[in-house]
Amino acid sequence: MQADTNTKKSFFVRYRLLIMLLGIAVFLPPLSLLFQFTQDSNFCGTWCPRMFFSWRSGTTAGEFLLGFLRSYMGVALVLGVLASTFFLGRYWCSHLCPVGGSMEAASRLVPRRLKINYSGIPAPPFRYGYLAVYLIAPALGIGSLCCNYCNFATIPRLFGASFSQADMAYFLRNAGLINLGLVAVMGFFAKGGRAYCNLLCPIGALDALSNRLGIRVGKRLGVSGSKCNGCGACAKVCPTWSIDVGEKAEIDQLSCMPCRLCEEACPKEAIAYGKINA
Amino acid sequence: MKTKGIIFFILAVAVSTAGATYRWADSGHSIGLIKASGGQARHPSYLESGKDRYMLIATATVIPPYKGDVRVVLEGRPVMDYEIYASAPVADLGIRRWPKFENNILYGLKPKDRVALWVLMRPPVLDPVCGMAKGEGFLKHSGNGRDYYFCSEACLSAFKKEPGRYEGGDRVTGKYALALYDTLSGKSVLNVPVIFKGGGETKDAGGHQH
Numbered sequence: 001m002q003a004d005t006n007t008k009k010s011f012f013v014r015y016r017l018l019i020m021l022l023g024i025a026v027f028l029p030p031l032s033l034l035f036q037f038t039q040d041s042n043f044c045g046t047w048c049p050r051m052f053f054s055w056r057s058g059t060t061a062g063e064f065l066l067g068f069l070r071s072y073m074g075v076a077l078v079l080g081v082l083a084s085t086f087f088l089g090r091y092w093c094s095h096l097c098p099v100g101g102s103m104e105a106a107s108r109l110v111p112r113r114l115k116i117n118y119s120g121i122p123a124p125p126f127r128y129g130y131l132a133v134y135l136i137a138p139a140l141g142i143g144s145l146c147c148n149y150c151n152f153a154t155i156p157r158l159f160g161a162s163f164s165q166a167d168m169a170y171f172l173r174n175a176g177l178i179n180l181g182l183v184a185v186m187g188f189f190a191k192g193g194r195a196y197c198n199l200l201c202p203i204g205a206l207d208a209l210s211n212r213l214g215i216r217v218g219k220r221l222g223v224s225g226s227k228c229n230g231c232g233a234c235a236k237v238c239p240t241w242s243i244d245v246g247e248k249a250e251i252d253q254l255s256c257m258p259c260r261l262c263e264e265a266c267p268k269e270a271i272a273y274g275k276i277n278a
Numbered sequence: 279m280k281t282k283g284i285i286f287f288i289l290a291v292a293v294s295t296a297g298a299t300y301r302w303a304d305s306g307h308s309i310g311l312i313k314a315s316g317g318q319a320r321h322p323s324y325l326e327s328g329k330d331r332y333m334l335i336a337t338a339t340v341i342p343p344y345k346g347d348v349r350v351v352l353e354g355r356p357v358m359d360y361e362i363y364a365s366a367p368v369a370d371l372g373i374r375r376w377p378k379f380e381n382n383i384l385y386g387l388k389p390k391d392r393v394a395l396w397v398l399m400r401p402p403v404l405d406p407v408c409g410m411a412k413g414e415g416f417l418k419h420s421g422n423g424r425d426y427y428f429c430s431e432a433c434l435s436a437f438k439k440e441p442g443r444y445e446g447g448d449r450v451t452g453k454y455a456l457a458l459y460d461t462l463s464g465k466s467v468l469n470v471p472v473i474f475k476g477g478g479e480t481k482d483a484g485g486h487q488h
Contacts, residue, residue, distance in 0.1 A: 029367070029368040029369075030367075030368035030369045031368075031369055031371070032367045032368065032369070033371065035367070036367055036370075036371050036373040036374055037373055037374065038374070039374040039375075039376070039391070039392065040392075041365050041366055041367040041368075042365070044337075044365075044394065045337075045392060045394070121286060122282055122283045122286050124283070125283040125284065125286045125287035125290070126286045126287065126289070126290040127290070128287065128290075129286070129287040129288070129289070129290025129291040129294065130290045130291075130294045132291060132294075133290075133291055133294035133295050133298055134294070134298075137294075137295065137298040137299070138298075142295075142298065142299050143295075143297075143298035143299035143300070143301075144298055145294060145297060145298045147307065148297070148298070148300075148302065149297060160368050163368040164363075164365075164366070164368050165363040165396075166363035166364060166365045166366065166394070166396050167365075167368075169333060169363050169396035169398060170396070172331070172333055172398060173302070173304050173305040173332075173333040174302055174303075174304050174305070175302045175305055176305075176333075199290075
């Protein structure tokens with residue numbers, strides 16, 4: 001694979017942390033700005049991006065479609081994310097998502113010696129094993145991962161808990177504590193802060209598919225084979241452990257989100273964002 | 279590498295299936311409709327008896343033409359301690375109107391309003407023989423690594439004679455309901471059944487119903 005060379009540091013590289021914090025500010029408490037336009041206070045309800053595509057046993061087609069209407073902003077959000085990813089790469093995940101952004105931002109505050117390295121886990125097989133159960137378990141009527149384990153429910157309540165008793169109530173039950181543990185262990189304490197995103201987020205799993213499918217059409221991070229010397233500096237900083245370094249570095253587009261940390265780390269300027277010639 | 283991928287796929291399926299099928303015994307989620315003619319929750323919420331506290335998440339939408347103020351109460355015997363919190367933005371920017379929730383009353387509900395109530399319930403400990411809720415002057419008895427409380431010597435001696443007969447009798451079981459009433463007419467506008475199941479019948483306990 002070969003990417004167009006573009007050594008100029010783009011806006012999305014220079015201001016990534018700022019954009020992440022902006023995403024957190026507009027989505028999460030205390031402001032919850034976007035939710036207030038639809039009489040919501042968090043992702044649960046109109047903005048839920050996870051429940052509408054989960055078919056439950058016994059649900060009629062009408063009820064299933066009603067779920068799309070009930071979460072119409074969540075539907076719009078997911079469709080917008082998938083479409084933008086197809087053409088531009090996973091900027092929602094890397095820059096805008098307040099859930100993933102919070103976990104990554106928090107992980108930057110955790111000392112390196114306390115970080116857990118998940119890079120031994122092959123992410124795509126694990127992720128799609130999880131997604132398969134996410135979709136099939138409710139359809140078979142044997143249970144659900146949907147609301148029970150939800151990063152989009154946990155993170156906003158974590159932000160709101162010190163202000164609101166209703167948000168604090170989320171954690172006064174075993175499911176809330178387990179969810180808190182998951183975002184802590186796979187987010188805050190994960191090397192790069194993105195293990196939850198990479199392994200357990202159903203939106204991320206769908207988004208990664210869009211990223212892979214649009215590889216010939218859209219822009220992606222790619223490695224220039226002629227410049228890469230296989231030093232591995234890129235793989236060391238990748239939060240989604242999506243770079244495999246053999247003789248040359250190779251980016252797995254089924255896991256890559258364009259945080260562009262590898263682009264910054266590469267001493268040979270061999271990694272660039274642009275159209276990829278497969 | 280391929281083998282490693284297959285192993286981790288199977289591992290993810292196994293762990294996720296275990297997570298999906300696990301029933302949370304201490305919390306439930308109900309979805310309901312608030313109606314002038316008396317709304318119902320889509321399903322009862324099942325909880326497993328024997329816990330110190332429970333959480334019910336009750337979400338509901340107001341169906342036209344209902345509008346008014348609504349009192350929220352947890353009904354059932356023996357009386358249970360409970361607190362109710364309503365979801366609302368931390369900083370209300372005044373973009374949309376929010377029904378105010380104070381002293382367990384939702385003020386100014388209008389058609390299409392949506393409410394999310396978090397009900398924290400703390401069941402009382404019961405005398406396993408007569409079922410009275412623990413109060414002042416109850417007698418404490420320790421057995422099987424647990425403490426039991428009795429209203430009188432008669433109940434205590436009955437328990438000591440046949441402790442197996444009263445097993446589980448100190449836990450709240452049976453039907454409760456989160457009931458919403460219009461404050462003016464007193465009519466029910468929503469009823470959410472909350473069922474505490476005893477040991478051995480907890481297949482559905484804690485299920486998140488949608």
